Amino acid sequence: MEQFPEALDGIPDAVVIVDDDGVVRAGNKQVEAVLGYTPSEVEGTNFETLVYDPDGGEAGEELHRYVVDPQPRSMAASLDLHAQRADGSEVPVTLSLGPFDHDGETFLVATIVDVREERAQQAELHRRTRTLEALHEATQDLLKTTDREFAAEAAVEYVEDVLGHPLAAIWLYDESHERLDPIVWTDVADEIVGNHPTFGPDSSSISWGVFTSGEPAYVTDTHEDSDRHNPDSPIRSELILPLGRYGLINIGSTEPDAFDESDLAVARLWAATVTMVFVRIERERQLRVREQEVARERDRLEEFASLVSHDLRSPLNVATGNLDMVREQLSDEHEELAEIDAVARSLERMEALVEDMLTLARQGAAIDETEPVSLAELAGECWESVDTAAAEIVVADDLRFQADRSRLRQAVENLFANAVTHAGDSVRVEVGTLPDGDGFYVEDDGPGIPADRRDEMFDAGVSTDPEGTGFGLKIVAEVADAHGWTLELADAADGGARFEFRGVEPVDDD
Template identity: 35%
Template sequence: MSTVRDPIAVVLVANTSDRAAALRTSLERADDRLAVEPVATVDAALEILRDSPVDCVVAIGRPAEPTGLPAVEAVRDRHPALPIVFCPDAALDASGVAEAFDAGATDVARASTDSDRAPVLVRRISNAVASARAVAEAERQRDRLEGFVHGVSHDLRNPLNVAQGRLEMARSEGDLEHVDTAASAVDRTLELIADLLTLAKQGERPGELEPVELSAVAEECWANVATGDATLVVDTDRRILAERGRLKRLLENLFRNSVEHGSTGSRTESGDSVEHGSTSSRVEPGDAVDHGRDDATVVVGDISPMYTTTRAGAVLPSGFFVEDDGPGIPEDERDRVFDVGYTTDRDGTGFGLNIVSEVASAHGWEVAVLDGSRGGARFEITGVERED
């Protein structure tokens, strides 16, 4: 089992505070990836789990003690996928180990403040966390595949059906105008295929990350997007760790979204009808139907870290934002804008913001859309590691 390189936040539930403090020091000295938060009760552990990101819980005590198997059971009941290492005060026989696993323990190991033995527990914790992260990544990729297949089957079928129908009409009626419509539908299909291939690549985990100057990349991406007379304001001097190519894809898609949708009118959202001559057609969710205004302003800035009172969750996620001064996105639509195929623009493919989400997720970042400070849409990317 391979171990993880990223920081590991551990909550240590121990029966005595002195022992907990000593074990915390021992573990953190043995591996500087660990940030250990000792607590005396399971309720305190559950409170941290509710408010802060935690990678592993270590429960120390005799099986029947509150910090023993009852703690394991309580944590497992509320957090089914969280790694839990149970450290009994005394050696367990086979039935005792089985009881620990039945209670929900991921692993059973002896806890010791001895500097020679601490690395053993560190390895058990690291292996448990690596396994949990691998499972989470597999589930993420499965969800991506399901969304990808849905996008292919749904979004490619429509233009191909149009092309097929028009070619049949051209054969039966001898009208070459039907061929032009069929050709446009084929062009649309090729555009969708290109975006789907891009989407498939963006969600793969990046290899080695490099320090990237966010302001320089933002300026470069702005030059690559048709922005008209729109203005970019960059208010950051942050260097972040990212894969440069995919970060550029994320920023370019956000800039394009902001400029195209930064309209003086309202965005057309999911389920709205748009008039086309004497008929009305239902437009699918995400991009604006209007073409935006030329004088839109887009801002890129920092999200500064916020500190909590616990060590395991000492710093709340920091990152950066991209904000426009357009009409914004209604709150009840915000969870859907990142879905595959979400678009209200009949000429859009609906993959732009989904690609943003995929790039963020592949880096281990979170992306959310909120109200902007000037009434527009604000996209926040958090969990971004910075190079100070």
């Protein structure tokens, strides 16, 4: 077999020749790189003790069939097996087999490829995939939390259980004391570190620097870092990741340079997830506080409305009744009738003011039920309910949408009355859909509203009419807001005022 090694040495992979007894008869130089044996050392070795299936599975059975009967047959391109190295260690290999005849004997050519690097890459890919899957699951669980401290506990548990780093802790920022306080840590961190320190602007620490800069840090060896908080710390390497303005998470190890790029990438992703959850929790808390404030404000407004209804209307009714009695007792030519009429107008204005204040006070109530509304029909109903004198209304087109009919009527009637009051009895009012289909408009051909006053026109108590209550447009704006719409003030085609209700979703006619 002397002719085989020289020919085989030109093959880049490890190759051995096996006889029909399953004994290695020759090998090339590449055998030593894979198996640790020189070609001469591998000769005479039982091939099935050199290369085998550690699980005793189908690959091992296929190998055995080929060795005892090395005939051409249909088989897989290669077999996944293990090889025994000279130092006793195992390496994963793929094996390709092919028979050939020489001097009347049948031999096997076995090509052995070391796949340690490939398997390591596959294992790393599998590990990363599982880590990302676990990260996704943990994120779903974390998103269910409603308390920041509870979320911090869940975040540290994930670092230990899924990332496999048992030494971890989270610090949260205490704004009142301007410091980072340890909130939650793993059992291992408790055993190794003991009392977890606080960090602040006056302390020398890597953690405070990470928090203030917002940039994560990987300290490969804390004993070589002059900024470390505890010179005698048993922690040798650590990943420190900021959690926005909320704090930071620290993942450590008692070994130097214990983390790789994959660890850093996953840790940064998890830190970003935890930060996002903290943001959501804070916003939900602020929303709850705001809802409570709105509820309290609504209660105060209801109380105010009741006060206005009882304590102001009662004396107004008495004054109006007494004034009517005085008017009846005086003749039409009585010289004091003019003064009485002036008092009557003042009482009417006070009554209108009370009505508007009551309406405004109750506008904060949420809309519970809506119904399909026709813009054209609603405009007609509102026009008939308002003293429009000689004014003209034009309904350009129709739009059907969901709304609280009663409250929307109140808003549209206010706009109609406002147009007549400010533009005169002969004003022309037009109602129609917006060109972009986003809602509807109400406009008039009156003098309009000066551009420098438009920003304040929806504020309570603001009016361009000295005799106005200043609540009409505020009520209109409140109705639009209660529906989830926006109300915009623009110029009409004829220079008058144009009110655009936007965000109104149309509904089908049926």
